[in-house]
Amino acid sequence: MKSSRPNTERSQCTKINGIVSVFECINRSIVQGSVISPNSFSLYVADLKALGKANALCKYADDTTLLVPRHCDVQLVDELEHVIKWSKAYILKLKYLNLGKTKEIVFRRSSVKRDILPSALDDIERLECVKLLGVYIDSKLSFCEHVERLLSVYSQRLYLLSQLRKQNLPD
Secondary structure, three states: OOOOOOOOOEEEOOEEOOEEOOOEEEOOOOOOOOOOHHHHHHHHOOOOOOOOOOOEEEEEOOEEEEEOOOOOOOOHHHHHHHHHHHHHHHOHHHOOOOOOOOEEOOOOOOOOOHHHOOOOOOOOEEOOEEEEOOEEEEOOOOOHHHHHHHHHHHHHHHHHHHHHHHOOOOO
């Protein structure tokens, strides 16, 4: 009997502490890290559009960001439901939509108190700071967290370089 699943001739296994699992066939998706992955994803989600005129869906590589201003013709809950329905129709079979990785951030002025913010979305974590395309940005549109993280990484690397220099290693 012929299988209805495509034959990709790719398989994978997991190795932990020297123990290798059984190889399993990969029968969907694109190899992660391949050159065509970002372009393939972009083509795949090209027809996903925001419902509201002022709302925006920003798609880059395999990330999609939904931007909904406070005053708009289609509210965030409805936009999110639209994305979920679209995903069920086109993507969910491939498990691209992961609500566990979906985060919410409400951008606001420093003077706005947290107790007057809109209600949080069900089953979606609301954060004060998010990493968006490698940049940390907080709810007040400050990049302090990003700068702090960069300084920490640079400090660690400078320390390692100083230790190497103490060992009289060549540049």
